[in-house]
Amino acid sequence: MKIHNLEGLLKAKQRGITKLYPPKKPKLLVGMATCGLANGAREVFDFFRSKARATSWNGLVEKTGCIGLCYQEPLVDLVIPGKPRLTYNRVDLVAAEKIWEELWNGDIPETSLMAWNDTDMILLDGGPRKLHQGETESFMRRFPSYAELDFLKYQQHIAMRNCGLLDPDNLDHYIARGGYFSLQKALTAMQPDEVIEEIIRSGLRGRGGGGFPAGIKWRSCRKAKGAPKYVLCNADEGNPGTYTDRGLLESDPHSILEGMLIGAYAIGSTEGYIYVRAEYPLAVETMQRAISAAREAGLLGKDILGTGFDFDMEISLGGGAYVCGESTALMASIEGKPGEPRAKYTHTAEKGLWDRPSNLNNVETWANVPVIISKGADWYNMIGTKKSTGTKMFSLVGKVNRVGLVEVPMGITIREMVNAVGGGVPSGGEFKAIQTGGPSGGCIPKDCWDLPLDFESLTHAGSMMGSGGMIVMDQSICMVDLARHFIDFLMDESCGKCVPCRLGLKRMHTMLERFTEGRGTIEDLDEMKSLARAIQDAALCALGGSAPNPVLSTIRYFRDEFEAHILDKRCPAKVCKRLITYSINSDACTGCAHCSDVCPTGAIVSTNRKTHRIETSLCIKCGVCAGVCEAGAIEVI
Amino acid sequence: MNTSFGELEAILEHVPPHPEHLIRALHEVQAKFNYIPADALDAVCDHVGVARSQGWAVATFYKAFSLRPRKEHEISVCVGTACHIRGAAEVYETIVRGTRAHAGEESTPESDLSVEKVYCLGCCSMGPVAKVGNEIHANLDQKKVDTLIQTHSKR
Numbered sequence: 001m002k003i004h005n006l007e008g009l010l011k012a013k014q015r016g017i018t019k020l021y022p023p024k025k026p027k028l029l030v031g032m033a034t035c036g037l038a039n040g041a042r043e044v045f046d047f048f049r050s051k052a053r054a055t056s057w058n059g060l061v062e063k064t065g066c067i068g069l070c071y072q073e074p075l076v077d078l079v080i081p082g083k084p085r086l087t088y089n090r091v092d093l094v095a096a097e098k099i100w101e102e103l104w105n106g107d108i109p110e111t112s113l114m115a116w117n118d119t120d121m122i123l124l125d126g127g128p129r130k131l132h133q134g135e136t137e138s139f140m141r142r143f144p145s146y147a148e149l150d151f152l153k154y155q156q157h158i159a160m161r162n163c164g165l166l167d168p169d170n171l172d173h174y175i176a177r178g179g180y181f182s183l184q185k186a187l188t189a190m191q192p193d194e195v196i197e198e199i200i201r202s203g204l205r206g207r208g209g210g211g212f213p214a215g216i217k218w219r220s221c222r223k224a225k226g227a228p229k230y231v232l233c234n235a236d237e238g239n240p241g242t243y244t245d246r247g248l249l250e251s252d253p254h255s256i257l258e259g260m261l262i263g264a265y266a267i268g269s270t271e272g273y274i275y276v277r278a279e280y281p282l283a284v285e286t287m288q289r290a291i292s293a294a295r296e297a298g299l300l301g302k303d304i305l306g307t308g309f310d311f312d313m314e315i316s317l318g319g320g321a322y323v324c325g326e327s328t329a330l331m332a333s334i335e336g337k338p339g340e341p342r343a344k345y346t347h348t349a350e351k352g353l354w355d356r357p358s359n360l361n362n363v364e365t366w367a368n369v370p371v372i373i374s375k376g377a378d379w380y381n382m383i384g385t386k387k388s389t390g391t392k393m394f395s396l397v398g399k400v401n402r403v404g405l406v407e408v409p410m411g412i413t414i415r416e417m418v419n420a421v422g423g424g425v426p427s428g429g430e431f432k433a434i435q436t437g438g439p440s441g442g443c444i445p446k447d448c449w450d451l452p453l454d455f456e457s458l459t460h461a462g463s464m465m466g467s468g469g470m471i472v473m474d475q476s477i478c479m480v481d482l483a484r485h486f487i488d489f490l491m492d493e494s495c496g497k498c499v500p501c502r503l504g505l506k507r508m509h510t511m512l513e514r515f516t517e518g519r520g521t522i523e524d525l526d527e528m529k530s531l532a533r534a535i536q537d538a539a540l541c542a543l544g545g546s547a548p549n550p551v552l553s554t555i556r557y558f559r560d561e562f563e564a565h566i567l568d569k570r571c572p573a574k575v576c577k578r579l580i581t582y583s584i585n586s587d588a589c590t591g592c593a594h595c596s597d598v599c600p601t602g603a604i605v606s607t608n609r610k611t612h613r614i615e616t617s618l619c620i621k622c623g624v625c626a627g628v629c630e631a632g633a634i635e636v637i
Numbered sequence: 638m639n640t641s642f643g644e645l646e647a648i649l650e651h652v653p654p655h656p657e658h659l660i661r662a663l664h665e666v667q668a669k670f671n672y673i674p675a676d677a678l679d680a681v682c683d684h685v686g687v688a689r690s691q692g693w694a695v696a697t698f699y700k701a702f703s704l705r706p707r708k709e710h711e712i713s714v715c716v717g718t719a720c721h722i723r724g725a726a727e728v729y730e731t732i733v734r735g736t737r738a739h740a741g742e743e744s745t746p747e748s749d750l751s752v753e754k755v756y757c758l759g760c761c762s763m764g765p766v767a768k769v770g771n772e773i774h775a776n777l778d779q780k781k782v783d784t785l786i787q788t789h790s791k792r
Contacts, residue, residue: 038763038773070762240717240757278664278701279758281771319660319699322756336659336687338698395761397719403762435718469718469761477722485721489756495698598779600734622734623727627779 002298005306006184009175012297013126016176020166021079021131026059026103028052029077031164033066033250034282041074044096048076051100065251067164068405069151072114075164078103084132084140089114108139117146123161124178124374151402154421156383158391159207159367160407163251168286171293174254180299182370186262187307190373195266196222199369201377203389208234208325208362209440209466210542211388211455214369217359220349222267224357231264231272231313232353232360234330235287238277238322239438240489242469244393245363247405249276249283252367253290257313259366261304262373264311267359272313275330278320287315322439322493326541327352327360329495340497341541362467364393384410388454396422398471399429414449418472429474433557437466439486440546442553443479462553464546478575479558480565484512486550494544501544504535508551515562517578518569525555525562574636577621581637586611588633595625595634644669645677649684656687659695663702672706700755708751710789712736713768717757720764728765728777729754735786750789 003009030036030045048061069075072089076099079085086108088099095112102109116139118132146152157163166173174180186195200215221229233256237245248256260272276284291313294300302310316334323329324339331353333339352358368390372380381389388410394417397403401423408421414434418424425431433443442463444451451457455465473482491505511528514520532548539545555562564570571579584595584604589611596604596612603618604625614625626634648669652662662681666673673696682692696702714729729752736750760766763775767785774785 034760034773035762038760038766038775073763237759238757240721241719241761242757243759243761246759279755316657317661317664318701319664319695320701321699333660334657336656336685336695337691338694397761397764398722405762438718471719471722471761473722482718482722485718489717493756622730624731624779627727 002296003180003305004298006188009180009184009305012172012175016170016172016174019170020173020176021081021129022060023081026081027079028059028061029064029079030061031066031073031075031077032063034246034280035066035070036074037282039073040092043093044074044076044091047093047096048100055104057104062167064166065163065168066247066405068160068247068407069402070404071402075114076112077164078109079131080108082131082133083108083137084116084118084145085120086116086139087114087146088112108137110139110143113139113143115144115146115149116140120165121157122177123158123371125181126176126178150423151404151406151421154412154416155407156391156409157407158371158383159248159255159364159393160252160405161371162255163247163405166252168251168253169289169293171254171290171297174252178374179254179370180258182373183258183261183265183299184305186265186373187305187309192222192266192268195262195373198377199266199372202372202380203377203387204365204368204372204380205388205455206361207364207368207392207467209437209464211465214361214365217349217361218263218267220347221269221357221359224350226350226355226357228271228356229267229269230353230356230358231260231267231269231311232330232334232358233260233272233274233366234325234327234360234362235274235276235280235283236318236325236330237280237363237467238325238493239440239467239469241395241397241435241471242438242467243395244405244468246280246283247393247395248363248367249280250286253287254294255367255370256287256363257290257294257300259369260313261299261311262369263359263361263366265309269359270310270312272311273316273334273353274313275316275318275324275334277318277324279318284315284317291315321495322489323495323541323543326543329541330360331358338495340495341543343540364468385452385454387456392453392465392468394453394468394470396470396472398435399425399474399476400472401426408453410454411452413452414444417453417470418449422472425472425474429476431472432475432477433473433479435463435471435473435482435550436469437464437549438469439490440464440543440549441466441469442549443473443482443557444553445557447557462549462556464549476573476575478516478571478573479554479561480512480515480571481573481575483551483554484509484516487512487547490547494547498538498540498544500535500538501540501547504531504539505547507531508535508548512551515565516571516576518565518576520562520566522563522566525559525566529555580621581616582614582619582621582623582625583616583635583637584612584614585633585635586613588631590631590633592630594628594630598624598628600624645680649681652684654685656685656691659685659687659692660699663696663699667702670706671709672703675704710750710769712750712752712785712789713755713758714752715756715758715760715764715766715768716754717761717764719757719761720766723764725765728767728782731779731782732767732786735782750786
């Protein structure tokens, strides 16, 4: 249905509200983003669907996106009119069957019930919506509410405002939660310069890595001469350990579209591209459906909302190259060329895509824009710190109990992030370091974990904010090996255009390899530092310039580990294969022969039919035996 | 011409003849034939209006494209940082040993499996992960790897 003006938008909102909260029907929602699917959400969804069909159930089975609790997937929500929203965790087929049975019997299912929520915190137009009326239900006393969940307690969802709470394929759902009203406001009540002014005042900084003020970028593009101007979205999320963009693309694509539309209006652009990496098939499909729906409703195309504003956009698919996350490489790739960056003598604001003025922002940045326009810059810049306003999404992963997507106000400390939000390091481990900023960032050790998470503090500590990867590491991680891992990645992904990056990283890799094999020297360390500085100074693009960061930061904070590899030929974390030996503690060995069964090289032999022994010359140190030994008899020295 | 002309025509039919659609067209060719046949690459270049040199530059630059036929089932093992610290290297080695394939190059004669390392599939919360087709296999351990190989190998 076409939406021509405010009235049309209000009608769509009404439609959406009855779909989001059907007045008479219960609704089962299955989280069907990639995290859910990988954990079996599809089977659960199909199960509920087939049961509902077979029994002519008076209810709905729908899909939704990801609320960020990846450690609890698959997640299922139950929405019953007048009752709190119920969330079930780790729902496999067995649990789904029980939930269905209880529901069918007219009970409120309590199998796998994780938490309930009596208020839908709609951030935009409409405000919070009370879901529960009447007396406190008994389950409300026995199970925690959303507000009590440690994982969510410290979070504030702005970019993620709709994630897991609507069907990403349903435009009306988005509008019902206040979507596209910011666009309407911008188009009818604000001049383009006022929009830019608002974004500048909000202090919104680019969420993709650099942290450049978004409004200032928009202003230079607006002022640039030339037409058409392009508005671009960087969804080429190649940083290992980061999936914040995927979360938004799969769970709330319209928030990105609306942000881009507002940006296009402010800049004076009529065409746009969203550059998505091909490794995210579900994100690409979801985005494609969102674009089609918006086009069909008249929210993309000519004369949007009857204001005379034209804008349309397309998806441009990446080809699996990390370097395309760099702005000029991304533009080259959209043009159908190899993704090689160029020197930025001229800013992309003046000469970007096809040498026309272009404005590129990252997914999360765009998703923040509608909220700023709706609630105002003053509301936004009260959140976070003075220089880093608002919230930031992180993908909290690695050796931490509660992994998932989180969005917190800027300025919370690393310690709070790991312990309060993440629930600490799994038992047996101890927090050692946190890696932020992906391959352009660095590792921050425990000594610095009271550091606030904002752009300046992280850069000062030798890392960077980046696009929000946050990898927690414990004692089992060898920092030398990790540095090698990053340079391995960067060497592989270097586009090869400039010498410092192409050859410098290769040289660095050779040195790191020597360290992990116990063949390095102390002189190598100094040489590596000087090589790193040369790469930083001379590489053509920002990715090349920041490539040595993971190495420099690990040398800065974990020099003792490098020295252990060099001087003692020892890997303290027992990771580097050349420096460790496997053996079996004969006192602990029960002779169960699990290890000799799985040993791929036949290196494990039975000594006296009771205990086992590893033939070191045959051992390839694959660690498979340690994985199967129930007695814990395999020792690594 | 060793690729089916009809199939290629069907792809090019809905690709607008403009250089910006080169990568998109190559994605479709790759999906259809499981690699980029040389003659198809030339035809795509002519269709979207770029020099063949540019077509070859693009096809060899991006990892999504392969100039040699890929196996029907490709196991992409994520070795991104989050998976790396959760033991992706061991998972990769186990899969390689399991399929007796050489990394990224060959695969076993008796299976239609091949194995490659990829950096980050965006499923960092469930590492180590691997992808077969569009399906993500999460939290891989020895047991899951065995099942994975068995289900996707020809017997």
